[in-house]
Amino acid sequence: xxxxxxxxxxxxxxxxxxxxxxxxxxxxxxxxxxxxxxxxxxxxxxxxxxxxxxxxxxxxxxxxxxxxxxxxxxxxxxxxxxxxxxxxxxxxxxxxxxxxxxxxxxxxxxxxxxxxxxxxxxxxxxxxxxxxxxxxxxxxxxxxxxxxxxxxxxxxxxxxxxxxxxxxxxxxxxxxxxxxxxxxxxxxxxxxxxxxxxxxxxxxxxxxxxxxxxxxxxxxxxxxxxxxxxxxxxxxxxxxxxxxxxxxxx
Amino acid sequence: xxxxxxxxxxxxxxxxxxxxxxxxxxxxxxxxxxxxxxxxxxxxxxxxxxxxxxxxx
Amino acid sequence: xxxxxxxxxxxxxxxxxxxxxxxxxxxxxxxxxxxxxxxxxxxxxxxxxxxxxxxxxxxxxxxxxxxxxxxxxxxxxxxxxxxxxxxxxxxxxxxxxxxxxxxxxxxxxxxxxxxxxxxxxxxxxxxxxxxxxxxxxxxxxxxxxxxxxxxxxxxxxxxxxxxxxxxxxxxxxxxxxxxxxxxxxxxxxxxxxxxxxxxxxxxxxxxxxxxxxxxxxxxxxxxxxxxxxxxxxxxxxxxxxxxxxxxxxxxxxxxxxxxxxxxxxxxxxxxxxxxxxxxxxxxxxxxxxxxxxxxxxxxxxxxxxxxxxxxxxxxxxxxxxxxxxxxxxxxxxxxxxxxxxxxxxxxxxxxxxxxxxxxxxxxxxxxxxxxxxxxxxxxxxxxxxxxxxxxxxxxxxxxxxxxxxxxxxxxxxxxxxxxxxxxxxxxxxxxxxxxxxxxxxxxxxxxxxxxxxxxxxxxxxxxxxxxxxxxxxxxxxxxxxxxxxxxxxxxxxxxxxxxxxxxxxxxxxxxxxxxxxxxxxxxxxxxxxxxxxxxxxxxxxxxxxxxxxxx
Numbered sequence: 123x124x125x126x127x128x129x130x131x132x133x134x135x136x137x138x139x140x141x142x143x144x145x146x147x148x149x150x151x152x153x154x155x156x157x158x159x160x161x162x163x164x165x166x167x168x169x170x171x172x173x174x175x176x177x178x179x180x181x182x183x184x185x186x187x188x189x190x191x192x193x194x195x196x197x198x199x200x201x202x203x204x205x206x207x208x209x210x211x212x213x214x215x216x217x218x219x220x221x222x223x224x225x226x227x228x229x230x231x232x233x234x235x236x237x238x239x240x241x242x243x244x245x246x247x248x249x250x251x252x253x254x255x256x257x258x259x260x261x262x263x264x265x266x267x268x269x270x271x272x273x274x275x276x277x278x279x280x281x282x283x284x285x286x287x288x289x290x291x292x293x294x295x296x297x298x299x300x301x302x303x304x305x306x307x308x309x310x311x312x313x314x315x316x317x318x319x320x321x322x323x324x325x326x327x328x329x330x331x332x333x334x335x336x337x338x339x340x341x342x343x344x345x346x347x348x349x350x351x352x353x354x355x356x357x358x359x360x361x362x363x364x365x366x367x368x369x370x371x372x
Numbered sequence: 373x374x375x376x377x378x379x380x381x382x383x384x385x386x387x388x389x390x391x392x393x394x395x396x397x398x399x400x401x402x403x404x405x406x407x408x409x410x411x412x413x414x415x416x417x418x419x420x421x422x423x424x425x426x427x428x429x
Numbered sequence: 430x431x432x433x434x435x436x437x438x439x440x441x442x443x444x445x446x447x448x449x450x451x452x453x454x455x456x457x458x459x460x461x462x463x464x465x466x467x468x469x470x471x472x473x474x475x476x477x478x479x480x481x482x483x484x485x486x487x488x489x490x491x492x493x494x495x496x497x498x499x500x501x502x503x504x505x506x507x508x509x510x511x512x513x514x515x516x517x518x519x520x521x522x523x524x525x526x527x528x529x530x531x532x533x534x535x536x537x538x539x540x541x542x543x544x545x546x547x548x549x550x551x552x553x554x555x556x557x558x559x560x561x562x563x564x565x566x567x568x569x570x571x572x573x574x575x576x577x578x579x580x581x582x583x584x585x586x587x588x589x590x591x592x593x594x595x596x597x598x599x600x601x602x603x604x605x606x607x608x609x610x611x612x613x614x615x616x617x618x619x620x621x622x623x624x625x626x627x628x629x630x631x632x633x634x635x636x637x638x639x640x641x642x643x644x645x646x647x648x649x650x651x652x653x654x655x656x657x658x659x660x661x662x663x664x665x666x667x668x669x670x671x672x673x674x675x676x677x678x679x680x681x682x683x684x685x686x687x688x689x690x691x692x693x694x695x696x697x698x699x700x701x702x703x704x705x706x707x708x709x710x711x712x713x714x715x716x717x718x719x720x721x722x723x724x725x726x727x728x729x730x731x732x733x734x735x736x737x738x739x740x741x742x743x744x745x746x747x748x749x750x751x752x753x754x755x756x757x758x759x760x761x762x763x764x765x766x767x768x769x770x771x772x773x774x775x776x777x778x779x780x781x782x783x784x785x786x787x788x789x790x791x792x793x794x795x796x797x798x799x800x801x802x803x804x805x806x807x808x809x810x811x812x813x814x815x816x817x818x819x820x821x822x823x824x825x826x827x828x829x830x831x832x833x834x835x836x837x838x839x840x841x842x843x844x845x846x847x848x849x850x851x852x853x854x855x856x857x858x859x860x861x862x863x864x865x866x867x868x869x870x871x872x873x874x875x876x877x878x879x880x881x882x883x884x885x886x887x888x889x890x891x892x893x894x895x896x897x898x899x900x901x902x903x904x905x906x907x908x909x910x911x912x913x914x915x916x917x918x919x920x921x922x923x924x925x926x927x928x929x930x931x932x933x934x935x936x937x938x939x940x941x942x943x944x945x946x947x948x949x950x951x952x953x954x955x956x957x958x959x960x961x962x963x964x965x966x967x968x969x970x971x972x973x974x975x976x977x978x979x980x
Contacts, residue, residue: 135654139643139662142666146670147670152385152389188554191550202918205918216698221690221697228838230922258926260535276469413653415653417736419655426505427506427650428584
C-alpha cells in the first residue's frame, strides 16, 4: 500500500510537494507552536518600560549598521558569562525587541548589559575612533554618526507600527515622538520634562553626544547603548544560579 | 488556538512529534525497499548516463 | 549577431511582447515604490527597479520586429537561461568573495574602511554573505536545476519567458539586497537582511520558479522523477516556506524602507534560527545535493552507488533538519526543552548526511584513477569529503556542552566556511566545469591545467581558513572561561581579541587564495566559450576530459 501511494504521489508532482511539506513543516510547527503560548511561562516584569523614541532610533541605527554581526545581546546561563557581563538574559527582557538582537558572534563583547557601564563621553569617544580608547580594538570608526542629523519626522510612524504589533505605546507617546526624541537629548529644553513624564522618571535625559543644540545619530545610538539591560530589573531578582561551564573533557 | 495552554502544546509536541517521525520513516523505508520498485530505481540510476541530449518527443 | 540577438531571436513575437509587458509591470512597480518613497532611501531602490526593468525592456523593444524563430523548439533543451545563470553565478562569486576578503582584512586591519557608513564591517558583511550565498549559490542552483530537470525529465522547460523572469527577477532581488545594505537598508535578521519590498518581490519570483519547475516535471517522459529533482524541489518548496514565515513584517508605510518583524524577542529568535538553520539545510545543502546526485555520476560515468540510500537520506534530511534550528540558542532564554530537542535532532542528522557523503564517495569507488586525473571530478569528490566533515562538525557543535565553548566564537565561522567553501563552492565549481563545455558544445574546457590550479587554490584556501578559525575559536572560547587560582576571570575581553589577530590575518589570506581560484575559473570558462573549437559530434552530457591513460 505505501508503495502504491508513493508512486501516485510521485506521478503527480504536486503530491510529492505535499509530502515534502508534510515532512518538513511538522518539525517547525512542533518546535515553534509552543512558543506562541510562551508568555504563560515568561517571567513577570511589571516594571518594564518601552523604548523612548530616541532609544528606538538608536536601536534602528544599531540595526542599520549591522552591529549584531560582532556584538551579542544575550548573556548565557554560564558562570563565566554572568561574571563577565552581568546576570544572564531573560526572555522577558527582549519582549519589545523587533528584531531581537541576540546575535551569534562575539568579535566584540556582549552588550546586553552595557547600559550605565561607561559614561556618555566614553561612548562618543569610542564610537568616533575605538582605538583612541581601546588601542587593541578592531571595531570600525563611526565618526560619521556625529555628523548625521537624526531623522525625526517619521518617528510617530515607527511608534504606530510598533503599537500595531503589540508594544504598549500610548496615543500621547505617538503624537509627541519627534518632540520627545529631541527633548531626551536636550536636558535644558522645554521638551525635556515631557520625556520623563511619559516614559518614567528612570529615563535618562542627557546631551548624549555632548552637544545639546543638535540632535544627531550619535545621540540616538548612545541613548540606546545606555539603556541596554536597564528596561527592567527582572534579571536581578530571584533567578536561579548560573551553570558551571561544562567541561567536554570530563 | 491561543487559549490552549502551554503545557498541553508542549506535551503534544513531545509525544505526537515522535510518533509522526517513526510513522513517516516506516513509510519511507517500505517505499525504498519495496521489491517491485527495484526496477524503477535501477532504470533511474542509469538513465542519466545515456548520451542523447534531446528531449523525447 | 550577438548573444542577446540570438537569445531574444529564439522567442516568438508573442513571447517578446509578454516579456516586454513583464518588464513594464516591474518598471511600474519600481516607479510606484520610488514615488511613494521619494523622501526615504527606498526611493533609490524604486529607481533601481525602474532602471533594471527598463534596461531589459529596451533590449526587447529594439528587437520586437526580429524574425520569428524557425527551429523546432520542442526538439531541443532550453539552455539560454542556464548559460546566463552560469555567467551571473561566476560574477557574483567574484563579487561576494572579494567582499569576504575585504571584511576579513578589516578584522585584522580595522582602518581598511573609509570615513563613511557604507564601507564599515557591519554593512559590508551582509554583502559578502548575500553575495556568495544568494548571488553565487542561488544563481548556480537556478542554472543547474534548469539543466538537471530538463535532462532527467527528457523534456524542455515549460516556458520561454518564465525561466528568464525567474533568473533575472532573482538577480534583481540580490541587487536590491546588496545595494540596500550599503545604503543602510537591512532588517538585521541574519541571512535574511533584505527589507520587506525585496522580500515580497522574491516571493513573486519564487512562486514562478516553483510553478515552472513543477510544470516541467509534469511534462517528463521518464516515468520516475530522478532523485536530484527531489532535492531541488525540496529546496524550492521549503525555502519558500522559510522565507515567508521569517520575513513577516509590518512596514512603517508604503514609502518607507523600514519595517518591524511581527515576531518579538524570544519568538523572533526561534523563528530566525529555524529559518537560519534551514536556509543552510535547504538552500546550501538540499539544492547542492541535487547537483551532486546528477553531476557526480555523469562526470564519473558511473551510476550512483545506491539509489535507495539516496531516497532514505533525502527524507531523513527533509525531516530532521527542521527540528535542529534551536541548537543555535543553547544556554539562552529559549526554553530548555526546545534546546534539547534541537540538539537531539542535530545529532541524528549525521545519519542521513553521512549517507549522502558515503553514497557519493562509494560511487567513485573503482574510478579513483579518474579522480586522480580529472580535477573537475576531484572538485566533486573533495566536496563530498568536506560535506561529510562539516556535517559531523555541525552535529558535534550542536551538543550543548561543546556549544558552550564554541558559540559566539570563530569556531562557528570556521564551521560555516568548511561547509560553504569546502562543500557548496567546490561542488558548484565541479558542476560548472562539467556543464560549461556541454552547454556551449565545446570539446573540453580551455585549460585542464587551470582547472588544476583552481582546485589546489580552493583546497589550500579552505584549509588555511578553516584551521585558522578552529584555532582562534577554541583559543577565544577557552580564554573567556579561564579562571585564575583565586577564582577570578583570567583574561579580559581585549586579551582574547589580541590573541585573534594572527588568525585573522591567516584567514584573510586563505580567503584571498579562494578568490584567486574563482577568478582563474572565470577566465578559464570565458576562454572555453571564446577559444575552444565547437565539438564536432553531439557529445551530450558525457565528460569531456582528455582520454585517460590506462583506460
